[in-house]
Amino acid sequence: xxxxxxxxxxxxxxxxxxxxxxxxxxxxxxxxxxxxxxxxxxxxxxxxxxxxxxxxxxxxxxxxxxxxxxxxxxxxxxxxxxxxxxxxxxxxxxxxxxxxxxxxxxxxxxxxxxxxxxxxxxxxxxxxxxxxxxxxxxxxxxxxxxxxxxxxxxxxxxxxxxxxxxxxxxxxxxxxxxxxxxxxxxxxxxxxxxxxxxxxxxxxxxxxxxxxxxxxxxxxxxxxxxxxxxxxxxxxxxxxxxxxxxxxxxxxx
Amino acid sequence: xxxxxxxxxxxxxxxxxxxxxxxxxxxxxxxxxxxxxxxxxxxxxxxxxxxxxxxxxxxxxxxxxxxxxxxxxxxxxxxxxxxxxxxxxxxxxxxxxxxxxxxxxxxxxxxxxxxxxxxxxxxxxxxxxxxxxxxxxxxxxxxxxxxxxxxxxxxxxxxxxxxxxxxxxxxxxxxxxxxxxxxxxxxxxxxxxxxxxxxxxxxxxxxxxxxxxxxxxxxxxxxxxxxxxxxxxxxxxxxxxxxxxxxxxxxxxxxxxxxxxxxxxxxxxxxxxxxxxxxxxxxxxxxxxxxxxxxxxxxxxxxxxxxxxxxxxxxxxxxxxxxxxxxxxxxxxxxxxxxxxxxxxxxxxxxxxxxxxxxxxxxxxxxxxxxxxxxxxxxxxxxxxxxxxxxxxxxxxxxxxxxxxxxxxxxxxxxxxxxxxxxxxxxxxxxxxxxxxxxxxxxxxxxxxxxxxxxxxxxxxxxxxxxxxxxxxxxxxxxxxxxxxxxxxxxxxxxxxxxxxxxxxxxxxxxxxxxxxxxxxxxxxxxxxxxxxxxxxxxxxxxxxxxxxxxxxxxxxxxxxxxxxxxxxxxxxxxxxxxx
Numbered sequence: 001x002x003x004x005x006x007x008x009x010x011x012x013x014x015x016x017x018x019x020x021x022x023x024x025x026x027x028x029x030x031x032x033x034x035x036x037x038x039x040x041x042x043x044x045x046x047x048x049x050x051x052x053x054x055x056x057x058x059x060x061x062x063x064x065x066x067x068x069x070x071x072x073x074x075x076x077x078x079x080x081x082x083x084x085x086x087x088x089x090x091x092x093x094x095x096x097x098x099x100x101x102x103x104x105x106x107x108x109x110x111x112x113x114x115x116x117x118x119x120x121x122x123x124x125x126x127x128x129x130x131x132x133x134x135x136x137x138x139x140x141x142x143x144x145x146x147x148x149x150x151x152x153x154x155x156x157x158x159x160x161x162x163x164x165x166x167x168x169x170x171x172x173x174x175x176x177x178x179x180x181x182x183x184x185x186x187x188x189x190x191x192x193x194x195x196x197x198x199x200x201x202x203x204x205x206x207x208x209x210x211x212x213x214x215x216x217x218x219x220x221x222x223x224x225x226x227x228x229x230x231x232x233x234x235x236x237x238x239x240x241x242x243x244x245x246x247x248x249x250x251x252x253x
Numbered sequence: 254x255x256x257x258x259x260x261x262x263x264x265x266x267x268x269x270x271x272x273x274x275x276x277x278x279x280x281x282x283x284x285x286x287x288x289x290x291x292x293x294x295x296x297x298x299x300x301x302x303x304x305x306x307x308x309x310x311x312x313x314x315x316x317x318x319x320x321x322x323x324x325x326x327x328x329x330x331x332x333x334x335x336x337x338x339x340x341x342x343x344x345x346x347x348x349x350x351x352x353x354x355x356x357x358x359x360x361x362x363x364x365x366x367x368x369x370x371x372x373x374x375x376x377x378x379x380x381x382x383x384x385x386x387x388x389x390x391x392x393x394x395x396x397x398x399x400x401x402x403x404x405x406x407x408x409x410x411x412x413x414x415x416x417x418x419x420x421x422x423x424x425x426x427x428x429x430x431x432x433x434x435x436x437x438x439x440x441x442x443x444x445x446x447x448x449x450x451x452x453x454x455x456x457x458x459x460x461x462x463x464x465x466x467x468x469x470x471x472x473x474x475x476x477x478x479x480x481x482x483x484x485x486x487x488x489x490x491x492x493x494x495x496x497x498x499x500x501x502x503x504x505x506x507x508x509x510x511x512x513x514x515x516x517x518x519x520x521x522x523x524x525x526x527x528x529x530x531x532x533x534x535x536x537x538x539x540x541x542x543x544x545x546x547x548x549x550x551x552x553x554x555x556x557x558x559x560x561x562x563x564x565x566x567x568x569x570x571x572x573x574x575x576x577x578x579x580x581x582x583x584x585x586x587x588x589x590x591x592x593x594x595x596x597x598x599x600x601x602x603x604x605x606x607x608x609x610x611x612x613x614x615x616x617x618x619x620x621x622x623x624x625x626x627x628x629x630x631x632x633x634x635x636x637x638x639x640x641x642x643x644x645x646x647x648x649x650x651x652x653x654x655x656x657x658x659x660x661x662x663x664x665x666x667x668x669x670x671x672x673x674x675x676x677x678x679x680x681x682x683x684x685x686x687x688x689x690x691x692x693x694x695x696x697x698x699x700x701x702x703x704x705x706x707x708x709x710x711x712x713x714x715x716x717x718x719x720x721x722x723x724x725x726x727x728x729x730x731x732x733x734x735x736x737x738x739x740x741x742x743x744x745x746x747x748x749x750x751x752x753x754x755x756x757x758x759x760x761x762x763x764x765x766x767x768x769x770x771x772x773x774x775x776x777x778x779x780x781x782x783x784x785x786x787x788x789x790x791x792x793x794x795x796x797x798x799x800x801x802x803x804x805x806x807x808x809x810x811x812x813x814x815x816x817x818x819x820x821x822x823x824x825x826x827x828x829x830x831x832x833x
Contacts, residue, residue, distance in 0.1 A: 123482030151273050156404075156465075158276055159283075159346040163398055163410045166290055170391045170414060173297070174421040177384045178436070181427075 019060050026053035044082045051075045065145040276344035281330065282401075283347065285323040285357045286394045289364070292319035293390040300383035309381035313368040313800060316386040320364035320393075327357035335828070341403055345465060348403035348537075351829035355606055356400030356533045358825075363525050363613050364393045369804030370621040371518040373797060377629055378516075380426060388418035388425075389522060396530035400537075405454045405464040405491075408534050412450065412498065415530045416443050419523045423515035426631065435514025442497070442507045450494025456487030466542045473545045481546075488543055488550060492557075495538075498531030499587045502560035509568075512580035517631055520576060521620025524583050525613035532590055532609055536602055539594060547597055554595040559690050562588030566694040569701045574634045575623055578701060579616070582660060585698055586612055592675040592691055596682035599830045604674035606826040611667035611815065615660050618808025621801060622653040628790035638792070639705055641712030649795045650709040652809045659812045661702040662695050666816035670823070 026049055033046025051074045058067035143151075153161050280287070296315055300307065331354045334340075339350030347353075368386055375381050395414030402408045420443060424436025458464050460483040461472045478484060493504065500508040512520045539550060565584030572578040586608070593605030626642065626649070627633045643650035659666035662673075672695060679688040795802060815822050 120486070123486050155273055155276055156344050156346065157406060158278075159343050159398075160404065160407045160410050163407065163414060166391060166394060166414050167410065167417070169294070170388075170417055173384060173387055173391070174417055177388070177421050178424060178427075 016060065019056065023053045023056040023060065026050070026056070040086045041083065044079055044086060047082070048075045048079050051079070063145060065149060279342040281326075281333070282340075282342035282349045284326040285330070285361065286397045288319060288323040288326055289390045289394040289397070292316075292322070293387050293394075296383050296387050296390070306381075307383075309372055309375050310800070312383045312386045313372045316368040316390060317365050319390060320361050320368070323393075323397075324358060324361035324365065327354055327361055330354050330357065341467070345467060346404045346407050347398075347401045348466070349401055351831065352533075352537065352602075352606070353401035355610070355825060355829035356529060357397050359529055359610050359613060360393045360396045360400070360526065363522070363529070363617065364389060366614070366617050366804050366807050367518070367522045367525070369800045369807075370521065370617060370624070372800040373793070374516065374518045374624050374631070376798070377793060378426060378631060385422070385425060385519075388422055392416075392418035392422075392522075392526055396526050396533070399530040400533035402534065402537075403466050405457065405466065405469075405538070408538065409447070409451055409454060412494070412530070412534070413447060415527065416447070416498070419519075419527060422519040422523065423511055425519055426516045429514075429630075429632065431514035431632070432516060433514075435511045438507055438514075439511045446494050446497035446504065449490050449497075453487045453490030453492075453494060456483050456490060458487075460484035460487060466538060469542045470544070473543070485546070485549060488546060489553070491538060492535075492550065492553065495531055495535040496557060499528055499535065499590075500584050501557050501587050501591060502564050502584065503557070505561070505565070505584050508584060509572075509577045509580040512583070513574060513576045513634070517576065517620050517624040517627060520579075521617045521624075524579075524616040524620070528583070528587065528590075528616075529609050529613060532594075532605065536594055536605060540597060540602055544597070551595060551597060554591060555684065555687060558588050558591035558595050558687060560588075561585070561591060562691050562694040566697040566701075570697060572701075573636055575626075575636055575639065575705070576620075576634050578636070578705075579619055579623070582698060582701070583616060585694055586616075586660070588694065589672060589675050589691060592679045592684070592687060595684060595687060596678040598678060598682055600681055601675070601678035603823075603826045603830040604671075604678040606829055607674055607823055608671040610822055610826065611659075611671050611812070614808045614811045615656055615668065618652065618656045618805055618812070619660070621805050621808065622649060622656065625649060625793045625795060625797075625801065628792045630790055633790055633792070636705065636708060639708045642709040642792075644712045646792070646795055652805055653709065654706050655809050655812055657702040657706055659816065661699045664816075665813070667812050667819065667822075669816065670819045674823070 030046045030049030030051075030053060033049065034043045037043040037046055051070060055067040055070040055075075058064070058070060292315070296312060299315075300312070330349060331351070334349060334351055334354055339348065341348050367389055371385055371389075375385060392415055395411045395416070395418070398411035399408060399415055402411050420436055420440040423439045424433050426432040454464060457469065460478070460481065461469045463469055463472060496502075497504040497507075512524070515523065539554075543550060561584055565581050565586075565588055569578050569581035569585065572581060590605045590608050590612075593601040593603075593608065595601070596604075623634065624631070625646075626638055642653075655666065659668035662668045662671075672691075676688050676691060679685075679691065795805070
């Protein structure tokens with residue numbers, strides 16, 4: 001960093017450089033936290049830190065709208081969703097993070113990581129952060145951030161914007177397919193008939209859920225419901241999802 | 254009643270004086286994609302509204318119909334492109350040229366054949382419903398957008414639209430743990446590679462100031478970058494993302510596990526579509542946008558192609574599971590297609606297009622056979638399953654033989670011409686070493702394809718109930734060893750050598766087959782009842798579903814027909830490359 005530091009101070013204004021440095025430190029520390037924290041909740045909160053640092057960088061780049069979106073969508077919505085999922089799965093569950101699945105994996109990973117780092121440094125060479133604006137990619141012309149973004153979305157990026165809607169439909173269909181109870185091969189009559197499942201139904205995850213629900217007399221026969229309902233997506237989300245959440249697992253202590 | 258004009262006025266008023274000019278949307282240019290997406294929504298709505306469960310055949314028929322409609326739309330577009338030349342549509346984010354239309358046609362064909370091959374499976378496993386077809390249609394639209402995308406952002410979104418349904422399809426059979434495992438693996442690694450890809454887009458944007466492929470090419474043609482580290486980093490990351498999608502070697506790890514775990518018809522679909530979409534975008538981005546950086550990326554592709562060819566072929570040899578074997582063989586095929594990219598010439602791209610086109614049918618058909626042989630439960634994939642298949646199901650074994658020897662590159666099949674053209678392109682681009690390695694890998698590949706063929710036609714082994722793996726291995730190896738020995742030396746020679754390799758490899762195969770076959774009937778008649786070699790679940794007879802027969806018929810028919818009469822597709826691929 002030593003050859004870059006004078007250049008950094010020379011061509012950029014001091015506040016810019018300071019803001020960048022502080023935000024960069026926040027980002028990197030947060031990212032390290034995500035990887036190194038043992039507790040998944042702490043890791044998720046570290047992610048908030050990183051995302052917040054990036055929002056600061058956006059502000060520094062005069063992209064205030066993006067900064068707001070970054071905070072609202074990522075830190076506000078997505079990380080909260082992460083936290084929900086972590087809570088649902090149980091915060092107390094201990095992961096054996098120290099176990100080496102493949103022998104020597106860490107050494108290889110460390111070596112490869114250092115190699116990539118060296119490569120980045122080599123590629124960057126003298127091109128350290130200077131605060132100078134990009135000659136090619138900067139925002140140009142009058143108008144506010146939002147206007148520019150809106151213009152881009154509805155002109156140059158119209159097709160990508162519309163394809164995003166296909167992505168959303170697909171996400172719904174995919175989630176329904178994966179979340180519902182697997183249908184049985186043989187239609188079975190007899191075991192509990194209420195499709196909603198009762199509290200206490202063992203949470204069915206993957207194929208194990210099928211067997212588990214056969215063993216418990218009160219099991220919601222979501223598989224049977226699936227056959228009646230036709231295995232056609234939409235109406236089965238409730239079945240699968242409802243039967244899976246088990247109160248004991250939902251409430252973390 | 255509000256007229257269209259007043260609506261326009263309202264629009265203008267809302268946008269203000271300096272309002273934006275909305276781009277002209279050329280609906281014929283996006284008609285194939287619109288048909289797929291619209292059809293998909295229609296299927297969903299029909300499925301949700303119908304009071305009783307609709308048969309899976311209904312959805313399959315609808316999907317085939319949608320596929321045919323998009324095929325027609327694509328062919329209309331082809332006529333347009335041929336008569337008026339290539340054009341960009343909707344604010345230059347789509348590039349409608351011969352290259353794109355070829356992939357539109359290919360994806361439509363895949364969407365016509367794939368549902369036919371899935372019907373029997375879905376019924377057999379009791380997982381009917383519209384979702385399989387809906388996901389297939391969305392995935393197809395993603396592949397189409399990938400082929401015509403002229404903007405890196407669109408490439409990325411299309412990549413996601415292509416991949417996400419494939420992740421779900423991989424985990425479609427929720428009762429098998431292997432299927433869920435495949436989905437998770439594919440998803441996690443796929444998401445990781447997508448992130449790398451986006452990083453590549455960001456760096457490329459940073460270096461060139463645009464995500465539009467045309468503008469990137471124009472920028473690079475006008476400017477000489479004094480320090481192009483950022484751009485090279487971006488290009489490298491883009492290549493990583495693509496390489497994952499096409500399962501090229503350093504990024505192939507997911508492919509055998511996912512191919513093995515996914516429901517078998519979904520595996521075939523995934524192999525055909527992901528390869529087509531991935532290669533479409535890879536070829537377009539690298540050949541049209543970064544031609545000025547050719548000296549930088551060509552050596553990388555060279556290394557990747559060699560690794561892909563050699564490792565794909567050698568790992569396939571040691572597999573005992575037919576799906577894993579086909580997975581490694583598809584990695585080997587990816588290496589061959591990369592030859593065309595490495596050449597970076599029009600001839601090379603045309604050869605790659607041709608290869609992709611015929612590969613889709615080969616892989617769809619092969620996995621359809623595997624689906625049937627696996628039997629109910631879809632988990633009997635050991636090679637020993639194929640022993641004596643010719644006696645139990647001669648038509649099925651015959652079809653599989655055609656598909657396998659076509660993959661090996663035997664003459665009179667499409668596989669021969671596809672390999673020949675990529676090798677010709679590589680030789681024309683002076684990549685002699687690469688061509689030689691490719692031919693060596695083809696020789697190795699011949700071995701494992703023929704091993705399955707031998708197994709199918711060697712029913713004579715005195716096996717009681719159940720075949721132990723130990724019994725199969727030495728027999729198959731000793732049978733196929735001469736083929737390998739004959740094929741390997743000729744693999745060192747150049748283009749004409751391939752003919753020799755293919756010929757030498759295949760001739761003894763047929764000779765042995767007839768010998769083994771007659772021996773089998775001689776010995777087998779008295780001793781064993783047919784079908785004794787199967788353990789557990791019986792395999793599904795080909796006649797169980799007319800849909801499968803039709804789909805497999807199309808695949809085998811196309812393989813043989815275009816193997817004897819390859820001009821139409823070759824001409825198609827050549828034209829597609831010239832109208833670029």
